[in-house]
Amino acid sequence: MRADSARSASHLADIDRAGAVAQAVETDHARAAADANGTHRPAAAHDAPGTARTGAAPDTMTTDRVRAAHNKVDVGHARGASSVVDAVILERAAGVLRLVLDRTRGRAPADDPALVETLLDGTAPEAARLHAARRLGLDPALPARALAPLNERPRAVPAGAETDAVVPAGAEAGAGVRLGVGPAVPVLELPRSWAEAHIALRFTAEGTPQDPGPRVVYAEELGGIALLADLVVPGAEPPPDVRALETAAASTPWLPATLHAVASTASLRAAAAEINVHHSTLQDRLAHAEHLLGWPVRTPQGRLRLQLALAMRHLARP
Known part of the structure; x- marks a missing residue:
């Protein structure tokens, strides 16, 4: 019983340390962002006296704190026999850290819905759309296309990469896909590409005997026939x-x-x-x-x- 209680206490301490590390990571990157923007930060009550506020890169501060916390966890685990529970706790703690780092270092999933919505919104500020493009892995200097898949979220991909969206890995060409593909345009013109991709989607078909026709339609191939969509x-x-x-x-x-x-x-x-x-x-x-x-x-x-x-x-x- 005493051994189990000691091990449970150790696990709780590990979770606390992981939470503290996550908080430290977020705080470091928030301070780094403030310094990068030229914003003056007053001394915080929780800052240790004599702590250097400048001259250290945020990733360096984060790495030092993560390494220190990781060493503490290793010491705590060396005191008792390792178990499956120990591995689960460490795995979850690592997941927390990954989430925090993804958020604070500016990485985002390639199809993040909020970023795609901003990128394709013609009323959004240009700076916001450029920021969304970079977060989505698009180079603002290169053309891109908007994709309008049936019953799925819109996407934006570099021009030339749309074939990967048309034919997923391991699938037959066009199998089960209905997709409108917008024209290749500069990143800031993707709202227009999205509008034309949505029109192209309306010209697609299921490709069956009762609904024959192409499953994938490129907007630039429609020409004047696209005007029928308005009628x-x-x-x-x-x-x-x-x-x-x-x-x-x-x-x-x-x-x-x-x-x-x-x-x-x-x-x-x-x-x-x-x-x-x-x-x-x-x-x-x-x-x-x-x-x-x-x-x-x-x-x-x-x-x-x-x-x-x-x-x-x-x-x-x-």
């Missing part, structure tokens, strides 16, 4: 051609994939190969589709109308 309101009454598409697709399961192949390939033979049917079979399908839709899809004008209808179908989704 079609999500969840509102869709345009007549979209209603015709939905009515036809409800009774003809093969229709969406077939029409998408015709609209997105260079020729009818290429469209037939895309959906793995014979050329004559495709001709029969298109004749039936034209009857359901009420307009030809094999003429240049009819094909353009089909392309616009398929794009508006995506934009009309709630």
Whole structure:
């Protein structure tokens, strides 16, 4: 019983020491920040007399305090047999120190929501957005892109690194991903990239037979067709051609994939190969589709109308 009590007391003392070290780390970095900003700090009641306030780097002061506290913990543990509990306590104390150091030394997760929100907010001060960019690991001198993933938080990545977000490690290309990618812009113009990425997301599709189309859309590839996003309101009454598409697709399961192949390939033979049917079979399908839709899809004008209808179908989704 006495041994267990002594060990518990030792554990509590270790936790106290870890908390003291965390507090010392935060205090040192707060003082260093104040000195760096040129702010005069009056003498604090808890400062030891004769303690040097300048001339010592904050990381040096922090390292000395952490080393001293760590030595105390080692001495306390040398007095009794080590146990699993000892290891757990030290691990948790180290976690506390890491959190404090991350906060006081300016490091942040690559997708910190608050920083990303500031970076993409066009009304935020430029200094705040530049600070957020640096905290997120973005170089203000290099272009970056905003990403708008479906049902996830927005992101900002260096231009050229968006492919890592499009295809996560170990996943098939585009598997389960719907993503709008904004144009590459200077860091301070990322709010515009984010707005265009959000529009690009509306043009994406699930990539299934009933919702064919690209899962990932780059804003700069839309061109003038992006203007349709201002005309079609999500969840509102869709345009007549979209209603015709939905009515036809409800009774003809093969229709969406077939029409998408015709609209997105260079020729009818290429469209037939895309959906793995014979050329004559495709001709029969298109004749039936034209009857359901009420307009030809094999003429240049009819094909353009089909392309616009398929794009508006995506934009009309709630």
